[in-house]
Amino acid sequence: MNDPVALDLRGTACPVNFIRARLALETLPTGGWLQIDLDGGEPEQMVAEGLRSEGHAVELVVPSPFAPEDGVRLRVQRDGG
DSSP states (O other): OOOOOOEEEETTTTTHHHHHHHHHTTSSTOOOOOEEEEEETHHHHHHHHHHTTTTTTTEEOOSSSSSSSGGGEEEEEEOOO
């Protein structure tokens, strides 16, 4: 697997973080990976659920490289559909 493209959306409000994640995924080939750093809680849930609903594979990176108050990291694989 190639290194994922990285996108830091910590501090970005909903729904802007979801829109930016979608736009970044559109630049990747099918099967490409995007690493997204987000604030925990609602931003993480909204982005992860929204991308899954569009058919992308979403994984929570555990352990996160951040302290819980600094956010979470998701790895997203672009779906071809």
